[in-house]
Amino acid sequence: MTHLPRVVIAAPASGHGKTTVATGLMAALRQRGLAVSGHKVGPDYIDPGYHALATGRPGRNLDPQLVGEERLVPLLRGGARGADVAVVEGVMGLYDGAIGGQGYASTAHVARVIGAPVVLVVDISHASRSIAAVVHGMATFDPAIRISGVVLNKSGSERHAGEVRDALQDTGIPVLGVLGRDDGIVAPGRHLGLVPAVEQHGAAQVIERLAAQVAERIDLDHVLEIASSASALDGEPWDAGREVEPVLGSPVIAVAGGRAFSFRYAETDELLRAAGCVTVEFDPLQDDDLPARTQGIYLGGGFPEAHASGLAANGRMLDALRRAIAAGTPTVAECAGLLYLCRSLDGTPMVGAIPAEARMAPRLTLSYRTAIAPADHLLGLAGSRLAGHEFHRTTVSPVAGDAPAWLLDGRPEGYSMDPAGVGRETLHASYLHTHWAGHPAAAQRFAASAAAAVPTSPTVHAASLPEAGKRRGLHDRPGAGLEFHGDQELGPGLIDFAVNVQQAPRPAWLDAALERSLAATSYPDAAQARDALAARHLRPVEQVLPTAGAAEAFTLIARARAWQRPVVIHPQFTEPDRALAAAGLTPEHVVLGPDFELDPVRVPTAADLVIVGNPTNPTGVLHPAATLRALVRPGRVVVVDEAFIDAVPGERESLAAQQISGLLVLRSLTKTWSIPGVRAGYIVGDPEIVADCVRQQPPWSVSAPALAALAACTSPEARAEAERRAVEIDTSRTVLERGLRDLGVRVVPGSAAPFVLAQVGSGVREALRDKGFAVRRGDTFPGLDPAWARIAVRDSATTRRLLHALAEVHAEGLAVTG
Incomplete structure (x- = not known):
């Protein structure tokens, strides 16, 4: 028996604000320092995305229709491992379930099975005393359901809320809080409901604001008291390792993610990994190819209907998928995946692996389905039966192929195909969403098919070759990739806009400290520098570690622990990839979209090491501290590379002063x-991880001059000088940005670094080199192509010389693609 504090957030009907209150509660309780597990009743994918952002843990579903009533408690316990409290958001009205099922799969049904008290959220915007009648009816309709509190939502005024409170007194159900009308915390919707968190710009900030409002207006102590009143739970937690057997060979499964493919159950990845697979997320909107050896x-x-043009524009990924599927790579496509694999979507060309056309439909299809496999295929044997659901406002014609994927309530639907002619179906595409925790045999069968498949080879694209430079006879370095460095752009007579080192003279006090360090005759002693850094960041000395630059820091981190799933967020400084590769690891890349904004939901939930820059090299984007904090979760180490933060006035958004478990911050001088x-x-952060890095560091790896510089640059005089330089960089960067935009060049907005990322056009970098200017190529950073260049901030006079040269390049006819 296990005691898990838990509470269900329900409502009389849809639209009362369950998601607002549930998500706000999760975030507010997390801000109190509690580990919060978020769950959703029903099949919905979108709300769990917001739950994940609020809790820092995967959002999970509890749906007896999809997984069976007997799995609800195990899935709750498995998902809430290590949590202090579980918050379960209901679906529709409290007693609304599957049509014709007498309340089966309703919020009340799930609350009863998991033995959880209920907090009722009620929209009071169009009533006052009548609310008490509604609450009384909800509380007495089923004696097995315990409504332990009410949250009044969308109150018009204190007087209005007071009238409702007075009327509720006779019910004996306490009012836990009141929320007023506030459209600013309502997530935008579209044809299938809320916009997913992964697509919502600023979702982390919205949730942070919501958490503050909930903490202010709802009695969190009372909510926790209600959650703690839940009875003990019996039964073992769900464990993917008990559901499937590992296959041989660790096959790589490419899992679509990003803005266009944000829906899948957390247990899908967990089952595939338990079956011996390596799941690697890729973004069909951004990535050029499938993960290596898929x-x-x-x-x-x-x-995909909201991102059709972007998907169509990524011809490289369309081609990679087309080739892989034609070669017989086992492929499962659910709903959005089905649309993506069709010939077209509303007339926009797609992958074309399925001989069908997809279009928007006038009506929404939303229903549970019973599915039967008409023949042996990727997910089941002939006659096997499972439960699923449909949720779409599109139609596919024809709706089924010669060999359908399923018989849904007796009608053929979807496609089960053998595009490679291997004698067995390797492509399974259907509108049906399935929850594999309820049908682990599907995961087992797919994993076995993948283990038997031939790994894909990288797709070679003619467009990726440096033809522009070759045509013009311009300088280029073949084979440049993650190992490329800005210094390689330099050459005799070139004006340096490629390297990020400032060209201002060093202060006299720093030169003096460096000179004194060279006079020493003993081996380097890091104690003084470590003490100075600890004092600089108001931390114990065991929370800081001097290093031989950021390069050594990344090397120490890569070797500090036996990382299982390291992730690097790109575009980003490429040294983390090199350090991880040298440690025998292959990091996954999360490549940000065109705005280069970071959304924590995009990071795989199972990632145990996440590396991100702030401000990021080469984009210059400064991510909000709240967004970076949202990356932190139990069992994960987050590394924030702040190599350029001292170029940001006030070092805003820095996390170096925040003592957060699982967080490391890197700095460079x-x-x-x-x-x-x-x-x-140096490294500053979680003392346990710092200690792991200390064990990896060779003796005297940090030189005496480096230690002297670290100590000297922590002084009040140094900090004042760094702030002055940061303000100068701000001013000089404005000159560069305005000049580039005046020339029609796209510049990534909001750079907070001593450089900007500009889409100058393919071949322009080489042409500038011919005119005596070196800028940093962009295509060696994952997610960027040859049209991009990183341009360092220099003094205004030197910057104008570069802009003049760029104007000449334009006049000579080399087009700008920005």
């Missing part, structure tokens, strides 16, 4: 202090 493809749900030859940097 042996299986999973295309889940999402909104190279750029601001113009000492690239003195490798000086």
